[in-house]
Amino acid sequence: MLAISLAVIIGGLLIIFVGYSVKKKGKTSFIAGNNEVFTPKNEKTLAARSGINIIVFGIEVVLFPIAYHFIELEGSILAILAVAHLLIFFLLMVLDQLEK
Template identity: 90%
Template sequence: MLAISLAVIIGGLLIIFVGFSVKKKGKTSFIAGNNEVFVPKNEKRLAARVGINIIIFGLEVVLFPIAYQIIDLEGSFLGILAVVHLLIFFLLMVLDQLEI
């Protein structure tokens, strides 16, 4: 159990690193269909917002094994959080197109 928890925490730290990288570089080239289907209007602002979203999800992933031990959460809760962050990501893309 400890090995799985450590692997999840390391994965969360990697996600946080990716979020910082996206926010710092200000690039959205990781988005599938970028500049083909979806052309960002303000790439730097979109990258900053998406980077923060990724960092928050990474923090949730890091804290999940700890909360799992204390509160006895189910693994499906982390899946629900992932779907919520995915929906936030799509919302950020729409906000970028509306220039809000």
């Protein structure tokens, strides 16, 4: 159980690093179909907002094993959080397209 918790925490730290990298570099090349299906109007703003969204999800992933140990949360809650962050990401993409 400890090994799984440590693996999840390390995965969460990796997610935080990726989010920080996206936010700092200001690039949205990680989006599937970038510049083919979807062309960002303001790439720096979209990258900053997406980076923050990714960082927050990474923090939730890091805290999940700790909360699971003390509060005994179910794993489905982390899945719900992942879907929520995915929906937020799509909302950020729509907001980017609506900006002038």
